[in-house]
Amino acid sequence: MISENRNTILAVVLSLIVLLGWQYFIAGPKLERQQAALEQQQQDEAAKQAVGAANPDAPRPSVSSGTDATAPSQAAGTPNVFESRDKALAASTRVVLDTPRLEGSINLTGGRLDDIRLKDYHETIDKSSPTIVLFSPKGSPNPYYADYGWTTDSSAGIAVPGPDTLWSIAGASTLSPSSPLSLIWDNGAGLTFKRTFSVDENYMFTVEQSVENATSEPVTLYPYGLIARQGTPEVTGFFILHEGLIGVFGEDGLKEVDYSDLEEEGKVAVPQVDQGWLGITDKYWASTLIPVPGQEFQPGFSHSKATGNFQADFLGNPVTVSAGATGEASSYLFAGAKETNLIDSYEETLGIQNFELMVDWGWFYFLTKPMFFVIDWLFHFSGNFGVAILLVTVLVKLVFFPLANKSYVSMSKMKLVQPQMTEIREKYADDRQKQQQALMELYKKEKINPLAGCLPIVVQIPVFFSLYKVLFVTIEMRHAPFFGWIQDLSAPDPTSLFNLFGLIPWDPSVVPIFGPFLMLGVWPLIMGITMFIQMKMNPAPPDPTQQMIFTWMPIVFTFMLASFPAGLVIYWAWNNTLSVTQQYVIMRRQGVKVELWDNLSSIFKRKKSTSSE
Numbered sequence: 013m014i015s016e017n018r019n020t021i022l023a024v025v026l027s028l029i030v031l032l033g034w035q036y037f038i039a040g041p042k043l044e045r046q047q048a049a050l051e052q053q054q055q056d057e058a059a060k061q062a063v064g065a066a067n068p069d070a071p072r073p074s075v076s077s078g079t080d081a082t083a084p085s086q087a088a089g090t091p092n093v094f095e096s097r098d099k100a101l102a103a104s105t106r107v108v109l110d111t112p113r114l115e116g117s118i119n120l121t122g123g124r125l126d127d128i129r130l131k132d133y134h135e136t137i138d139k140s141s142p143t144i145v146l147f148s149p150k151g152s153p154n155p156y157y158a159d160y161g162w163t164t165d166s167s168a169g170i171a172v173p174g175p176d177t178l179w180s181i182a183g184a185s186t187l188s189p190s191s192p193l194s195l196i197w198d199n200g201a202g203l204t205f206k207r208t209f210s211v212d213e214n215y216m217f218t219v220e221q222s223v224e225n226a227t228s229e230p231v232t233l234y235p236y237g238l239i240a241r242q243g244t245p246e247v248t249g250f251f252i253l254h255e256g257l258i259g260v261f262g263e264d265g266l267k268e269v270d271y272s273d274l275e276e277e278g279k280v281a282v283p284q285v286d287q288g289w290l291g292i293t294d295k296y297w298a299s300t301l302i303p304v305p306g307q308e309f310q311p312g313f314s315h316s317k318a319t320g321n322f323q324a325d326f327l328g329n330p331v332t333v334s335a336g337a338t339g340e341a342s343s344y345l346f347a348g349a350k351e352t353n354l355i356d357s358y359e360e361t362l363g364i365q366n367f368e369l370m371v372d373w374g375w376f377y378f379l380t381k382p383m384f385f386v387i388d389w390l391f392h393f394s395g396n397f398g399v400a401i402l403l404v405t406v407l408v409k410l411v412f413f414p415l416a417n418k419s420y421v422s423m424s425k426m427k428l429v430q431p432q433m434t435e436i437r438e439k440y441a442d443d444r445q446k447q448q449q450a451l452m453e454l455y456k457k458e459k460i461n462p463l464a465g466c467l468p469i470v471v472q473i474p475v476f477f478s479l480y481k482v483l484f485v486t487i488e489m490r491h492a493p494f495f496g497w498i499q500d501l502s503a504p505d506p507t508s509l510f511n512l513f514g515l516i517p518w519d520p521s522v523v524p525i526f527g528p529f530l531m532l533g534v535w536p537l538i539m540g541i542t543m544f545i546q547m548k549m550n551p552a553p554p555d556p557t558q559q560m561i562f563t564w565m566p567i568v569f570t571f572m573l574a575s576f577p578a579g580l581v582i583y584w585a586w587n588n589t590l591s592v593t594q595q596y597v598i599m600r601r602q603g604v605k606v607e608l609w610d611n612l613s614s615i616f617k618r619k620k621s622t623s624s625e
Contacts, residue, residue, distance in 0.1 A: 100152035107186065109125075111212075122176065123179045132349070158239050205222070235341035235343075236326065259290030259300075280312070293350070299345070383404070388400075427599075504576065
């Protein structure tokens with residue numbers, strides 16, 4: 013475990029060094045060189061690619077899908093890379109997005125949703141810090157957006173709206189829950205395109221596209237939606253959390269694609285389905301395309317080496333619009349925070365298959381999600397997630413009390429027969445087989461289970477893991493305060509023994525390589541002390557190696573857990589305290605001597621004798 017922890021820390025440090033070096037020396041200069049030719053490169057790429065949907069000649073949806081022969085290019089003469097996000101936003105005509113939980117705008121050039129901030133969430137625990145940016149426009153430092161449109165057979169020659177199309181507003185000029193936004197564009201050849209955005213009080217958009225055919229011939233178009241993200245974002249890099257492209261596709265279930273894998277493979281093919289969703293997920297935020305359940309669509313994931321774009325997209329079945337008629341296509345877009353209860357409600361009300369899997373509950377879903385619901389319920393009861401963790405620890409202790417009680421009783425009985433066990437070992441010191449037979453007969457006679465002492469630890473492992481997962485992946489735990497200096501239960505204890513808990517004006521975390529080890533806070537120390545006391549409740553093992561292991565284990569765990577979320581360390585310390593109390597009571601009832609004081613005094617005696625020598 014120690015080796016794995018060390019390797020994990022070294023891997024994180026090396027990854028950060030590589031990431032920063034790559035960003036500074038390679039990605040930055042490369043991005044500047046490539047942006048000038050971005051539009052042309054994507055058009056060339058889109059022309060070469062095709063999807064195996066209903067018609068193999070239908071081009072794969074991309075940020076440059078469609079052609080626009082009549083509308084002027086708004087990008088002409090405009091720099092592709094701006095110094096800031098604000099300058100990129102100011103370079104285009106926009107319509108305001110304003111909801112109780114979102115703020116931003118829609119770009120009239122391309123009719124693209126590329127500016128979203130989350131009102132309820134800030135970058136740090138300081139409420140005056142900037143709100144979280146989800147979507148950013150092309151040309152900003154971190155482009156990330158959703159786009160919709162129509163594409164045609166390569167031979168059709170139909171002008172459809174593209175990324176440079178300048179749309180007109182039809183009706184209200186602000187998108188809000190009570191005011192949908194409609195955009196219109198006429199291709200000048202008898203087709204009028206309309207795109208309507210609606211949004212609820214939270215994070216779900218409805219996108220309705222329509223085409224009015226005023227020509228004398230029917231036309232066939234393919235609706236599409238895509239989410240594009242330029243460049244590889246900084247990710248947590250923990251194996252228990254997926255950050256990257258994600259989707260659920262019918263019976264194939266959940267599919268997770270890492271940025272690195274997609275960058276290497278170029279694209280990932282997914283079968284055509286009529287149920288599911290796909291998009292891009294971060295630790296706490298996500299954007300997903302959700303075709304209307306029951307309607308077939310062709311999903312796909314891709315990465316362009318030329319542009320650096322990661323893309324999740326879907327292509328709908330062809331829509332044939334008769335002369336004088338109107339064709340329509342609808343879908344949903346989720347863009348916001350991965351709040352468990354909200355996501356579950358969307359799954360139920362909109363019929364979205366396994367939408368709950370957007371939150372990475374992991375392989376132990378059957379433990380992790382119930383653990384979250386219990387903690388969440390106790391939070392609403394107590395008003396504090398830290399208190400909820402303490403209460404759930406008590407509940408877990410009560411649930412497993414019969415098992416733990418039986419274990420501690422068995423351990424106490426073993427202490428009572430310790431003299432007989434010692435006698436057997438001495439009697440059969442040269443015959444290991446007879447020694448084991450005699451010990452087993454003694455266990456059977458006294459009704460002792462020699463493995464009983466391991467059961468409480470074994471039971472703790474899945475509980476510990478599920479709690480760790482909840483603290484690590486759920487946004488409800490993000491910036492959740494406890495008491496005192498713990499203002500974020502999902503982050504490590506910010507104090508450190510090595511600067512006397514803030515008395516010395518020095519940040520130990522800045523020390524290269526060893527910084528994480530020096531962030532040894534108050535709660536990790538409390539956890540270590542409770543673990544040490546728990547170890548000393550039992551007599552010292554006769555084997556010197558075992559003695560050394562048990563002596564050093566609390567110290568190792570103290571340093572190892574110091575970098576874990578504070579909520580998890582608080583849980584462990586509280587759990588140790590309850591276990592010590594329970595074990596003490598049971599040992600006293602069984603008439604067994606509690607070894608704690610003798611073990612502690614023997615330590616001090618050894619130290620005293622060593623110093624006198």
